[in-house]
Amino acid sequence: MSRFLTMLLDTATRSDRGMTTGEPGDPVRRTWPEVHATALRMAAALQAGGDGVRGLSRGAAVAVLAGEPATIAPAAQAVWLSGGSVTMLHQPTPRTDLAAWAEDTVTVLEMIDAQLILLGAPFDALAPVLTERGIAFRRLADLDADPSGLATPSADVAGEDDTALLQLTSGSTAEPKAVRITHRNLFANIGAMVEAACLDISRDVMVSWLPLFHDMGMVGFLTVPMATGLELVTVTPSDFLSRPLLWAELISKYRGTVTAAPNFAYAVLARQLARAEGTLDLSSMRFALNGAEPIDPDAVVAFTTAGARYGLSPDSVVCAYGMAETALGVSFAPCDTGLQIDHVDAEQLEKHRRAVPASYGPVRRFPKLGPPLPGIEVRVVGDDGTVLGEREVGVLQLRGESVTPGYLTVHGPQSTQDADGWLDTGDEGYLAGGTVVVCGRRKDVIIMAGRNIYPTDIERAAAGTDGVRAGNTVAVRLTAGEGRHRESFLVAVESRRAGDAEAEQLIRKDVISRVVSAVGVRPAEVVVLKPGSLPKTPSGKLRRAATRDLLAAHA
Structure with missing residues (x-):
């Protein structure tokens, strides 16, 4: 057995x-x-x-x-x-x-x-x-x-x-x-x-709507507690989506100590907590894992700030890296450390693929995702297959007992590991003092004038625009050709003001201004869509490739 x-x-x-x-x-x-x-x-x-x-x-x-x-x-x-x-x-x-x-x-x-x-x-x-x-x-x-x-x-x-x-x-x-x-x-x-x-x-209580x-x-919030004997309080996603504050209410009622969600959910709960009234008590929460999608430091700060008046510790947030290919976890930030940000020189990152610490000038911010979990090895590999060193940016590869032996596809089984047992994650990132940092998906990187620009930086800038729905901005890579002399990108956003020509024009202007200010390049186009238009996976992640296809079909 x-x-x-x-x-x-x-x-x-x-x-x-x-x-x-x-x-x-x-x-x-x-x-x-x-x-x-x-x-x-x-x-x-x-x-x-x-x-x-x-x-x-x-x-x-x-x-x-x-x-x-x-x-x-x-x-x-x-x-x-x-x-x-x-x-x-x-x-x-x-x-x-x-x-x-x-x-x-x-x-x-x-x-x-x-x-x-x-x-x-x-x-x-x-x-x-x-x-x-x-x-x-x-x-x-x-x-x-x-x-x-x-x-x-x-x-x-x-x-x-x-x-x-x-x-x-x-x-x-x-x-x-x-x-x-x-x-x-x-x-x-x-x-x-x-x-x-x-x-x-003996003491932890898990609370989940995932x-x-x-x-x-x-795996994380059914199999783990069922297999190890942890206490679990669980509701359905529809329960959460119909009333997000329920999540905090359950933590308060059952003295929840462990929870998890993708970044967007913490942003949603932050807005709910900021205007909530009542006697919530979030002081019991010690491990609020943020993972499954790029982590926005501003969303984390908004959550901990809004939760502070209900006793939430800012150190309870745990930034994590994971994927189905390892069952779930790859790396967790250490307990009781809270959000830790790596500020790196934007030019060194984009032109030379090095994550050089910087405290001024154009910088990029990446959450530190902690050391690899016990039993998992992480290395960074360059385009030529060379294993890279400290703070050199390349593709992250994993090895260990947690790593899947393969996929099942419509074309048959497919191995995931090379001859030495390494899995290519498809994610770009680097190691800093043994800590994993993820920059973005390799296939989504936008290359302009010799710079490697990550869509998340563009999307976070665009998301600050008044009238744009939180968590519903996508930067789509446009390759050279089809009338373009070089690679470019477009930005698609959802807004309840879509259809109002004057409002759309203001949104486009503000998005362009924010993106240029943040990353120094101008999108080829900004498209304003009605709520619910952007393609998403069943788990709620925005699909960049499908967005590109959608916009091409409507061009």
Whole structure:
């Protein structure tokens, strides 16, 4: 039996901690042994088969389409106890074209060779769509109610190199891809994160609203507490989006100590806290991880400033670097240090690809993302394959037990590691005193007049424009050709004033002024779009390549 499953079963027999779901209306707490008991019933039903679906066996790929953490936790555990792998499907929204979603879902299921879908609330109504497409599924409610017995996990149910998770990536292309996370990867990364975050099972309380089809939610805020026995309070993304202040209210009510979210969510909560009234108490929070997208130092400061009057410590914010290819974590800033910024000379960075510390003149600011997690090696490599030194900028590569052995793609399996076990992340960055610093995605770098300009610098400048929606600015690289003599870029922003010609003109003028002031180059064009226009991944990240295609289609 794998070390991951051994840890999971150990928690199931000894823990008195558990998960609370159902907030804010009808909270219910179940201990991890109680969740495990449900998982055993589900596993027995899965192994027995039913509803025209054969019984689950070792190595089977199972997709899950459900939104409720209370249901997903025992379902995932049931699949693992049966020797299968879990794939959390991207979920349709009220605006989703169901025909297109079904087509994409069929492609994903074929890619991972899925045996069936486990279907649960609030997506039960999609059963006819699955039936019409000939997709095998079983309802989670039926599995939980099945009285056929309890599964007994065997010693050989899964080995270290068996697949535990197939994590769908949120890439910019139309073709899906799944990261293959083995039991070995999962165990190694969980242990490394527990150590780096100084997690204490006896006192820590995790609070989350993160989507479980994203690695930060599924691994960090479901699998980690379920496997280690940490206390968890969890709601759905829709609960958070409908009332962001709920996040802070749950931290206050349950004395939450650990949470996580992408940068945009902290910016949203900062605005809510700034005008909130009441008796919130955020003094218990000690580890608020910010990751999954570029970290804006201004958003972090806004969050800690707004939270200060409710007792939030500025040192509680932890800037992090992670990716599905390592199960979740790559590096965490040390606990109790707060936001640490590296100020570097803009010219040295852009022209000579060196991160030279600077305290005046044109500078670029990058959050320090901490040392690599235990068991993970990080190096920086130049264009010619040379391993670079301190503060030299190149592509970040990773190696260690946490690193995935490969992807599943529509064209077949694809290895991720070179002959020496190194994974190319596609991210540019550098090492400073053993600390990881990420500058941006390699494919998104804009090269103008011999300068390497990162889109995030442009986007942050544009985001300060009055009338532009926070978190909805994109800088798109335009390559030479097609009437252009050199590489350039355009900026797309969302605004509720889109459609008002005079307002749009003012927004364009201000965006251009701010971008020129910040990075010294002028965008070829500024496009003002209506809210909801910019393409995003299922986890909410803006898609630069898709934005380029969208704007080209409307040109």
